[in-house]
Amino acid sequence: MAVSNTADLFFQLWNTFLFLGIVIGAVVFAVMGFLLVKYRAKDSTPEPEDVPVMGRLPAHRGHVRTLLVSVTLSTIILSVLIFGTFSVIDQISSVPPQCNVTPSPCMRINAVGERFFWTFYYNGTGTGAAGHPVLRVPTGKTVILDVTSVDVVHNLTIIEYKIKTDAVPGRTNTIWFNSTETGTFRIQCFELCGNQHWTMYTSLFAMDPTSFANWFRTNNNVTGA
Numbered sequence: 001m002a003v004s005n006t007a008d009l010f011f012q013l014w015n016t017f018l019f020l021g022i023v024i025g026a027v028v029f030a031v032m033g034f035l036l037v038k039y040r041a042k043d044s045t046p047e048p049e050d051v052p053v054m055g056r057l058p059a060h061r062g063h064v065r066t067l068l069v070s071v072t073l074s075t076i077i078l079s080v081l082i083f084g085t086f087s088v089i090d091q092i093s094s095v096p097p098q099c100n101v102t103p104s105p106c107m108r109i110n111a112v113g114e115r116f117f118w119t120f121y122y123n124g125t126g127t128g129a130a131g132h133p134v135l136r137v138p139t140g141k142t143v144i145l146d147v148t149s150v151d152v153v154h155n156l157t158i159i160e161y162k163i164k165t166d167a168v169p170g171r172t173n174t175i176w177f178n179s180t181e182t183g184t185f186r187i188q189c190f191e192l193c194g195n196q197h198w199t200m201y202t203s204l205f206a207m208d209p210t211s212f213a214n215w216f217r218t219n220n221n222v223t224g225a
Ligand SMILES: [Cu+2]
Pocket: 113, 115, 116, 153, 154, 155, 189, 190, 191, 192, 193, 197, 200
């Protein structure tokens, strides 16, 4: 089990590529080995009819069936990979529909990039609520990050979760995830944004829901609480 639903999706796709790569690689090398042995040149082998000769068009081999089989197989394999890739990209880049009902069961957080740090603001916290330099989330909950920047273009990446998006001034890009395991994960800026770019990293704490609720109650000016 991966550390988040997005990492899970990523590894499913990765394993599909890996599996097909290994199977196809094995078949290709097996056939190649077989043909090398079976058709290796011996002194007694006569020149094949279609041997290339300067100044003469090669004889037509009539291998239409082989051609059709190989084109069809390649089309099927590539379609599976292309369809699988776009389907995962679509799932990762669209906020799940169940988050769009009110009250939303999902947690929405604004992530703001500024040279050279990140600040996280929880939705539903009162005006003037403090931003947080690290991101704390409960496991098992869908979290939506609305990512933007106040100066230059940054990129918010949660490496182990396999998700990233640009933080662009005047624009909001959205990514989402659902943490499946507690732990500390690295959030890093992946867009060269100045001479201290390399220091622009922070942590994501995926906490068990009870610890998160306790932290949230004591550290945020929760509206109506
Ligand atoms: Cu940056």
